[in-house]
Amino acid sequence: MAKKINLTSGSILAGNPITFTIQPEQYKNPSFHRVIVEVTYDKDGSYETIQLNVPITKEGNDVEIDVSSALRVPLEDYEYTPQAATYPMVKWYIRAYDEYMDSNGEVHTNVGEQYYPQKPDASTGGATNLRCIIGAFSDIERLTSGVSKDVTSLSRKPKSSPEMAVIGDEYAYTPAYAKAQSLATSSSLVAPASRIETITKEGLQTIGEHSVYAIPQSEATHRMNFRFINSFGVLESINVPRSYSEKISIQSEEYTVAKIETFNSFSRSAINKRNNRESWLFVTDPLDKSWLRWYLHEFLMSEHVWIDVNCNWIPCTLTSEEEITMMDRTNTNMYSVSFTAKLDIYGSPIL
Structure with missing residues (x-):
């Protein structure tokens, strides 16, 4: 079974990596062994799950996974407008477990499980779930911070002059x-x-x-x-x-019209304009x-x-x-x- 999950880096901004280290169970000579990570998020009052997996290349080693791509799925559907609005936020937790094939060819799945931050309690409506918003720190902000960074301001406008x-x-x-x-x-x-x-x-x-x-x-x-x-x-x-x-660009396409002509009445060319x-x-x-x-x-x-x-x-x-x-x-x-x-x-x- 997955023994332990640790949050190793990230912030409330889902545009940057959010990584976990997972300590899997150790098995003897499995044909294959991987850790399944289920990212479950609240979307409009109902839970949806995105499944990720990490192969175990050497028994006894911890594995690391970035779950931010799964968290961006519900956030990136949002349609922005120029009017005042409340912006999307995703509430989520992860569940991890082992999946492997033993030396007899038998596949074992859902072997043990670990939750982060904890297994949700239906009676609390997911009150323990972690939360993220869309957005990202710049590369220099990430390089000059530790493994995580807090968010206070939601603007990068300078304060050097009005x-x-x-x-x-x-x-x-x-x-x-x-x-x-x-x-x-x-x-x-x-x-x-x-x-x-x-x-x-x-x-x-x-x-x-x-x-x-x-x-x-x-x-x-x-x-x-x-x-x-x-x-x-x-x-x-x-x-x-x-x-x-102020400028304008117009795309024009000329073409020939095939139609019956008379001796003194005909039109052979036309034009299509757009954009x-x-x-x-x-x-x-x-x-x-x-x-x-x-x-x-x-x-x-x-x-x-x-x-x-x-x-x-x-x-x-x-x-x-x-x-x-x-x-x-x-x-x-x-x-x-x-x-x-x-x-x-x-x-x-x-x-």
């Missing part, structure tokens, strides 16, 4: 946890929920954990708002100078080094982005040059980032 906004903007953010959240004690974890707060006063102010400087509403014609899902899997917004250039999507070009405000890296590694890397066009949140995709010069120490100009927002609709975004 971000710009306009009076009347609806500022989107997701509040930080009141205290650090660890995987080992995550049975009481609450799903993150984003908020929308209208900016009503001018000047420097704090919204959640963010420092924001609001300029007069008369400047709104020169600014535009984006909302996006950050690397923690929650909603944020950012205000940038209005697009300096009339607009692309808007932007340059950020002057940035310090922290905000420069935030735009490049956080905002431009987002896969779910919306732009406010006449009070309509239109989905778009952000692109930039394949290779960006982040810094040029021979140039004394302030840092800035250029990018393109390709609208994910056909036709004009202006009604």
